[in-house]
Amino acid sequence: MTRKVIVVNGPNLGRLGVREPDVYGHQDLETLRRDCTAWGRELGLDVEVRQTDDEAEMIGWMHRAVDERTPVVMNPAAFTHYSYGLSDAAHMVTDAGLPLMEVHISNPSARDAFRKYSVISPVATGTITGMGFYGYRLALEAVAHLLEQ
Numbered sequence: 422m423t424r425k426v427i428v429v430n431g432p433n434l435g436r437l438g439v440r441e442p443d444v445y446g447h448q449d450l451e452t453l454r455r456d457c458t459a460w461g462r463e464l465g466l467d468v469e470v471r472q473t474d475d476e477a478e479m480i481g482w483m484h485r486a487v488d489e490r491t492p493v494v495m496n497p498a499a500f501t502h503y504s505y506g507l508s509d510a511a512h513m514v515t516d517a518g519l520p521l522m523e524v525h526i527s528n529p530s531a532r533d534a535f536r537k538y539s540v541i542s543p544v545a546t547g548t549i550t551g552m553g554f555y556g557y558r559l560a561l562e563a564v565a566h567l568l569e570q
């Protein structure tokens with residue numbers, strides 16, 4: 422059976438391709454969507470890529486993931502650094518025994534001081550940073566691996 426996985430992206434990631442291309446690359450969200458869908462297919466995962474600038478919507482997606490038992494790949498974007506609401510919601514996902522892989526396109530630790538701390542990392546299954554879009558592939562591989570355990 423193909424297992425559904427959601428790949429959720431936080432604020433400003435809808436602007437991939439035009440936002441700081443030196444940091445986030447020249448490829449847009451649509452390309453990320455196509456890449457993740459194709460990688461998922463290879464790994465036997467039915468991947469749905471979402472993006473929102475709205476914290477409440479992202480939190481709602483976590484509640485639904487718990488209810489529907491859906492593993493999560495999450496790039497929380499700026500929510501990473503301050504959203505205790507999203508952190509609590511992400512915690513519910515891993516508490517439910519579901520994988521939640523945190524991904525960052527850049528390496529936030531190597532950037533501004535406010536990016537050095539993640540409120541998501543302490544509750545995530547694992548974190549991948551600094552690998553560009555390829556980090557999402559690594560996160561999907563990790564999810565596929567964890568689902569086989």
Ligand SMILES: O=C1C[C@@](O)(C(=O)O)C[C@@H](O)[C@@H]1O
Pocket residue numbers: 432433434496497498499500501524525526527528529536
């Ligand atoms: O919006 C983002 C993107 C990001 O999560 C990344 O993918 O590298 C890193 C965050 O610090 C930043 O706020």
